[in-house]
Amino acid sequence: MEEDVSLKFRQQLLLIDQNLVAEDVAALKFFCTDLLPSRKLESVKSAVDIFQLLMAEEYLNEEDTFLLAELLYRIKCHSLLKKLGYTKEKVEECLHEKGRVSPYRQMLYELSENITNEMLKEIIFLMQSHLPKRRITLSALDMLILLEKQGLVSDNNVQMLEDVCMEVSPDLVKTVNCYRTKVSLPQQENSFPVKESSLSHSGDIRVCASPLETSITSVSSCINDNKAANLTQGFSGMKLELPGGFSNVENESKKMTTYKMDGPHRGFCLVINNVNFDRSLQERKGSCKDAEELKRVFTWLGLDVRTYKDQTSQQIMNLMQTWQHFPDHKDRDCFICCILSHGESGAVYGKDEELVSIRTIMSHFTAKQCPQLAEKPKLFFIQACQGKAIQCPVYVEPDARVPGLSSMQHSISPSESIPEEADFLLGMATIDGYVSFRHVQQGTWYVQALCSKLQLLVPRGEDILSILTEVNEDVGRRVDRLGTKKQMPQPAYTLRRKFIFPIPKDPPPSQQHGGF
Structure with missing residues (x-):
């Protein structure tokens, strides 16, 4: 009888594996970083490999499948929860008491999902001195993992991450700030290296003469004390002449409002x-x-x-x-x-x-x-x-x-x-x-x-x-x-x-x- 239960359980795991794509497996690996030995995670090729490791560490068995249910919930594979006897609502009810994924992992994953391709290009440009010199294709999650491995980002140090997000999209900063508040991390001094230009300051705003200004159309600004609300005040009535012919940002943005649909x-x-x-x-x-x-x-x-x-x-x-x-x-x-x-x-x-x-x-x-x-x-x-x-x-x-x-x-x-x-x-x-x-x-x-x-x-x-x-x-x-x-x-x-x-x-x- 026990053999039948074990076989049925493994069949369920195999069915889940068959419904997961490469990005899902990468996300599962990321969420298991704090639970499983890194050297073993590096050799993972499929979801089944992760399930085996979780079972070996006694995080997963026939009687207790909640961790796997939580992982599937985190990567938004809610339709697979039924194979474990769960629903999305049931997992949410149990997370406060039984959840194992740290707020830090949740924050990084949420950030990776909100980083668009254009944002990723800008972040990689800003962080190129900290990333591999050889040309490789990075996903947002890959990039965050690399920064973490180099000690630039950790559960008690998210300042550089916050600074980079502010450069690229202030909306991303909300996710980091929410985590900082949740775990009561103190605010730190600005750690992201930027160059000040000869332009005069306006309130709390410095216009940075970073290389980013000449390569993208968005206006990047360095904001002391991360006071995003001052952005509107600082640029009110101020005409910015950027290098490379980007003086009319409004006209440039209008050109980007529709997808190109005029090909042969x-x-x-x-x-x-x-x-x-x-x-x-x-x-x-x-x-x-x-x-x-x-x-x-x-x-x-x-x-x-x-x-x-x-x-x-x-x-x-x-x-x-x-x-x-x-x-x-x-x-x-x-x-x-x-x-x-x-x-x-x-x-x-x-x-x-x-x-x-x-x-x-x-x-x-x-x-x-x-x-x-x-x-x-x-x-x-x-x-x-x-x-x-x-x-x-x-x-x-x-x-x-x-x-x-x-x-x-x-x-x-x-x-x-x-x-x-x-x-x-x-x-x-x-x-x-x-x-x-x-x-x-x-x-x-x-x-x-x-x-x-x-x-x-x-x-x-x-x-x-x-x-x-x-x-x-x-x-x-x-x-x-x-x-x-x-x-x-x-x-x-x-x-x-x-x-x-x-x-x-x-x-x-x-x-x-x-x-x-």
Whole structure:
């Protein structure tokens, strides 16, 4: 009996490992730094390696899985908590009493998630004398780990970190200050080396003649005593003439408000349309209508559309890996992926009725995993239920399991599914925990509304978030023929600029084909 329990436990750990990507493993290693020997952590290649170390140190066993639950909670893999018998809410209840991850680790990880690619470039530039001379690709977490190893940052010394964050983005300083207050660290003297210029002081503000001024468009200022509130006062009525032609910062910023969408090729659009399933999941009648509309509309918008029908969970992952390494992305403006399937919280079903994490799907296209799409917008539209099935009239079916079968509890939201990197948009057909509806002939409410609003509003020059707001309004007003079922879509995004499709020369497909 004990052998059966042990085997089942290890199977659960293996399933968790299979749903984690490289960035997740790196985050787990980071959170375990204070718990496991560093020499053993250095040899870790997978989540299973970490689980083995935790079990060897008696932090993890069949009877006590809370530490692993806390780690999954910290890296926002909430959909995996169910495999350990936890929910997001249950972990939060127990953290005060049983939590093992230090406030210091939490602070550094939160900081790493809030550092954008542009911020990271600036930080690396500022800290280049403390970083390896050879050219290597660093993530924000990698960079913080290097600073920690060199003794420049520690649990009782975050001054340099605070100074650098102030140079790059005062918003980042809030995270460090919150930690300083929580553990009662004293304020220290400014430790970040800067050069004073010959410009006169204005109150508490010094304008620094650091090399950063000539290489980035943001105005960096050194603020004595970290009084960020004085920034506005100090520059009030003051015109700054910066080297390199950056005198008009306002005009420069206006140029950066929209993504570049004027290349020779718009981009690729994948449409994964799962209609038929192997066992208990019902046929998704009407989904082919959605796939056809998506192909017509995105082709009209200038994308090269590729459609894949009835893909297993492994085939979906294989597709992501194939397109992740597709070299032609470098000549494209954007990337779009639409997935039509049954689903549960934070995941979609393959034809084989195995779940695939939405976060895992999207993580293939981060700047690190897919450099050709770095700093380019990546849009994902998911038409799938995210909660329990509902018995519906014959003409309207939920994209979920058949009634009576269990589903995952409310454990993840779109903002937690989306990669932490910039330039992603995730459009969900429904909010977490709820079904989405599909007419067996006309297709799904969400996809039909999306296609309709794109055709109506792209010619008017509307950006994608404005369009998705209109989609919310459209779907939110719809109701099933008995007047009892409603649905509300939910977008989440880390876009840094407005995403606006160029206006096509041809009329919309609805006009070409006589409407939907």
